[in-house]
Amino acid sequence: MADDELAAALAEIRERHQRVHHGRGTVGSLLAVTEARNDVPRLLYAVETVLLLHAQTAHVAYTEPCAAHQFRRIGRLACRDCRKVERTGCQRCRDENGNPAKPEDCPERNVILAALTGEGERQ
Numbered sequence: 001m002a003d004d005e006l007a008a009a010l011a012e013i014r015e016r017h018q019r020v021h022h023g024r025g026t027v028g029s030l031l032a033v034t035e036a037r038n039d040v041p042r043l044l045y046a047v048e049t050v051l052l053l054h055a056q057t058a059h060v061a062y063t064e065p066c067a068a069h070q071f072r073r074i075g076r077l078a079c080r081d082c083r084k085v086e087r088t089g090c091q092r093c094r095d096e097n098g099n100p101a102k103p104e105d106c107p108e109r110n111v112i113l114a115a116l117t118g119e120g121e122r123q
């Protein structure tokens, strides 16, 4: 979807929302309520899709070498006894060390959380 198409879709949703609040109780606003009702699942789907892209998934943070690998310098650490230590983190965002970001360090998640809890509210 082109950016102008996206902007137009958002503008339509915003316009329907404004019609709900203007002229409360009139036929026009009741009609707008019905139309705007369909925006809720659309907006939820949009938010949920973005959150899915920033899902916390498990990844190997580091490998703890087994006894055999600890003292010998054998190429890669990849035997079955070497222990892979897993961490969870955002599958898109990285922290300052280049590791998958924790939930609180994922900017997209933080913006959505603030908006949904009313902390990032704007008119």
Ligand SMILES: [Zn+2]
Pocket (backbone or CB within 6 Å): 065, 066, 067, 068, 069, 077, 078, 079, 080, 081, 082
């Ligand atoms: Zn090993």
Ligand SMILES: [Zn+2]
Pocket (backbone or CB within 6 Å): 054, 090, 091, 092, 093, 101, 106, 107, 108, 109
């Ligand atoms: Zn993220």
